[in-house]
Amino acid sequence: MKTQNKNIEDYFTSSKPGSGLDLSKEEIKKSFLEKLFYGLGRIPTVATDNDYYSALALAVRDWVFRQYVRSLEEYAEQDSRGVAYLSAEYLPGPHLGNNLLNLSITKTTREALADLDLDLDKILEQEVEPGLGNGGLGRLASCYLDSMATLGVPSIGYGIRYEFGIFNQTLKDGWQAEVTDKWLHYGNPWEVVRPEIAFEVKFGGYTEHKYDSNNKLQVNWIPDSEIRGTAYDTPILGYRSNGIIMRLWSAEAIESFDFAAYNMGDYYRAVEKKMRSENITKVLYPNDENLSGKELRLKQQYFFVSCSLQDIIRLHLLQGRELENFHEKFNIQLNDTHPSIAVAELMRILVDIHQMEWDEAWHVTRHTFAYTNHTLLPEALEKWSVNLLGRLLPRHLEIIYEINSRFLNELRKQNFSTEQISRMSLIDDRGEPSIRMAHLATVGSHKVNGVSALHSRLLKSMVLQDFAELWPEKFTNVTNGVAHRRFLALSNPGLADLITRKIGKEWLTDLSALRNLEKFADDKSFQEEWRNIKFKNKERLTALIEERTGVKLDPSMLFDIHVKRIHEYKRQHLKVLHILSLYLRLKNGKGKDISPTSFIFGGKAAPGYFMAKRIIKLITAVADLINNDPEVNKKLKVVFLPNFSVKLAQQVYPAADLSEQISMAGKEASGTGNMKFSLNGALTIGTLDGANVEIREEVGEKNFFLFGLTTEEVQETKKAGYHPYRIYEQNNDLREVMDFLISGKLSKGDKELFRPIYDNLLQQDPYLLLKDYQSYIEAMDEVHKTWKDQNEWAKRSILNVINMGKFSSDRSISDYCEDIWKVETVKVV
Numbered sequence: 001m002k003t004q005n006k007n008i009e010d011y012f013t014s015s016k017p018g019s020g021l022d023l024s025k026e027e028i029k030k031s032f033l034e035k036l037f038y039g040l041g042r043i044p045t046v047a048t049d050n051d052y053y054s055a056l057a058l059a060v061r062d063w064v065f066r067q068y069v070r071s072l073e074e075y076a077e078q079d080s081r082g083v084a085y086l087s088a089e090y091l092p093g094p095h096l097g098n099n100l101l102n103l104s105i106t107k108t109t110r111e112a113l114a115d116l117d118l119d120l121d122k123i124l125e126q127e128v129e130p131g132l133g134n135g136g137l138g139r140l141a142s143c144y145l146d147s148m149a150t151l152g153v154p155s156i157g158y159g160i161r162y163e164f165g166i167f168n169q170t171l172k173d174g175w176q177a178e179v180t181d182k183w184l185h186y187g188n189p190w191e192v193v194r195p196e197i198a199f200e201v202k203f204g205g206y207t208e209h210k211y212d213s214n215n216k217l218q219v220n221w222i223p224d225s226e227i228r229g230t231a232y233d234t235p236i237l238g239y240r241s242n243g244i245i246m247r248l249w250s251a252e253a254i255e256s257f258d259f260a261a262y263n264m265g266d267y268y269r270a271v272e273k274k275m276r277s278e279n280i281t282k283v284l285y286p287n288d289e290n291l292s293g294k295e296l297r298l299k300q301q302y303f304f305v306s307c308s309l310q311d312i313i314r315l316h317l318l319q320g321r322e323l324e325n326f327h328e329k330f331n332i333q334l335n336d337t338h339p340s341i342a343v344a345e346l347m348r349i350l351v352d353i354h355q356m357e358w359d360e361a362w363h364v365t366r367h368t369f370a371y372t373n374h375t376l377l378p379e380a381l382e383k384w385s386v387n388l389l390g391r392l393l394p395r396h397l398e399i400i401y402e403i404n405s406r407f408l409n410e411l412r413k414q415n416f417s418t419e420q421i422s423r424m425s426l427i428d429d430r431g432e433p434s435i436r437m438a439h440l441a442t443v444g445s446h447k448v449n450g451v452s453a454l455h456s457r458l459l460k461s462m463v464l465q466d467f468a469e470l471w472p473e474k475f476t477n478v479t480n481g482v483a484h485r486r487f488l489a490l491s492n493p494g495l496a497d498l499i500t501r502k503i504g505k506e507w508l509t510d511l512s513a514l515r516n517l518e519k520f521a522d523d524k525s526f527q528e529e530w531r532n533i534k535f536k537n538k539e540r541l542t543a544l545i546e547e548r549t550g551v552k553l554d555p556s557m558l559f560d561i562h563v564k565r566i567h568e569y570k571r572q573h574l575k576v577l578h579i580l581s582l583y584l585r586l587k588n589g590k591g592k593d594i595s596p597t598s599f600i601f602g603g604k605a606a607p608g609y610f611m612a613k614r615i616i617k618l619i620t621a622v623a624d625l626i627n628n629d630p631e632v633n634k635k636l637k638v639v640f641l642p643n644f645s646v647k648l649a650q651q652v653y654p655a656a657d658l659s660e661q662i663s664m665a666g667k668e669a670s671g672t673g674n675m676k677f678s679l680n681g682a683l684t685i686g687t688l689d690g691a692n693v694e695i696r697e698e699v700g701e702k703n704f705f706l707f708g709l710t711t712e713e714v715q716e717t718k719k720a721g722y723h724p725y726r727i728y729e730q731n732n733d734l735r736e737v738m739d740f741l742i743s744g745k746l747s748k749g750d751k752e753l754f755r756p757i758y759d760n761l762l763q764q765d766p767y768l769l770l771k772d773y774q775s776y777i778e779a780m781d782e783v784h785k786t787w788k789d790q791n792e793w794a795k796r797s798i799l800n801v802i803n804m805g806k807f808s809s810d811r812s813i814s815d816y817c818e819d820i821w822k823v824e825t826v827k828v829v
Ligand SMILES: *Cc1c(COP(=O)(O)O)cnc(C)c1O
Pocket: 134, 135, 136, 139, 563, 564, 565, 644, 645, 646, 649, 670, 671, 672, 673, 674, 676
């Protein structure tokens, strides 16, 4: 710890901050009340539940910062190599419960509050989660911060402090309606603003090229606007371990608009300018995939990348180091291509600002970055038009051209063919010229990873094939993982408690220790305890669903759950076809083998995604039909639970019997929902897609309901010319189900409502629902048969959980440390 003040330094070294762990009830009570009285200026007669929540959060934040400060000291002593994780999205979920868990003070806090006649659960309920991400990618980033803190990776997570996060989803007449997310409305006790950690970010304008007195080319970028980014820090605590910072940038105007010299006209113009610049971090784009052409989106990306790089370089220089060694001290991980403009920005900073020679700067840059690819969907691969990028970032466009011309020359020297060279170019000049951001990230990184074994293999054989041939050693895999403390210890306390009673606490920091439960898999009384816990979780979810939707489920039914973003490739509508097939079987008196089932759906659709929104309407229409039909509603219930979020996810995964992972093979890069379900004892019905493949390997074929085409079969089917209509003609049950969609019975006689879905499936069916239909139905029949043997089901559920060791994000982060970052971890506890 370096300070300017000897007295503070002496105080700090003589009274090193004690551990924030295992505090006593009295300490907790005292801090909580002090925060309530003196932190918030509240007395009990006027305090609201939100005041109690804020007071507790502020007390907890102190303890988390204590761990953070201790970690900083440790890192400084070890002179460790650090990691900056760049992600345009984070989905942290509620902080309070997780921090209490990681400080190991949940029970003591509950008691301390009870002494004050307060209920911890009610206080936890108050927290509004930061919805700063769309789904899987943002949640992954947050799981990784959790694991980096737990393992003691010297690290910092950079991102954007969106004022409005992902919209809140409500249902209106069965359709999705979007409501603005105001997560900051009641304040945010977890963050600390750092007005002095602020950087200026330029946009627009033009460049000037001049030779200086040494005849060296100097490029000067003269922007037409500048914006300031200010850091907001949220401490993230690991399990009984280190604290790290999630640093989010917020945009504001540089000049204030109250210059006395302004006349009225100028004054208003200045106000408008200020408002416009602050727009940059106003709102998260609610699109699960990349959207092209949105200028504000590119501004967001460059804004947070530029602030983050300036900050990292500041930290590097603060320690008295040279930029020549930058890559030896920092790894920068690019979470997808969203931050990939960083490659050009670091080059600009090194070459234009710090006068480094191009070749040396390029060496530093390529050894600094590593890139994680998250998608194979061609429509999701990020591209920016040369025109737009050049207008917003004229210097970066020049740098990208320079990188490209050197790269393509290299390829020519190595005798690559013209076709290959044009395929690999950073510029796509078919049609409107555009920059291929995945190529920029690949060329500018020393490692490129996919997010599951299958995805990494496909990446090398499809999207980045040419690059993989050029640089085979650059490509690697890091299978995704999930923060098992949040998604098991915190969200499923019943199961966590049973596990700990049997095998101790080791699993909290080493998930593979769950294997020690193997000897109980056949134990009848253990199975019964296991089932009782699941039943209680289902009762809790049932109550929540009744409160939110008015639909009352029966927790003794099979809970068959499909929650994730709504997307055609994820095939929620295949699940609907299955439900309708059961409905028709029951109506035709052929449903005796059906196990009573509650189908639970959840997930947001991108607001402009026509098909996804219609699929939500279809689900709610099927729910209305089935739930209100006394002939079937004893056996089937269907519900769409609105506004799926981390908070809801923590209630949903623990209550699942069956996890739906039914994407068309080759489309889901990894999935992490699949892991969270299995970790909580759900069996999976799924295709050989993403991490499903590895989950099945780990839990055993027998404990996984497999169906559908493989990736290779999908490719062959498409190549051979796919005709969904023929399948429809040949399969009577399927035809009946499909025709039901346009019968009007789902839509008060309106036969057109679901015709777009019907037509899409019969004419194109790009995600091969009809092709996989029969296989899915048969696998589901197998599910219903297995469910009838509750001991067998419990056994398979146990075998799922105990074989989930591989899917902790601790394992993913260890992989990154060993294979990509080459960092040593330093734990403070
Ligand atoms: C895990 C998670 C996801 C990702 O789910 P997939 O099934 O992998 O698509 C999305 N949203 C939330 C809130 C999650 O917790």
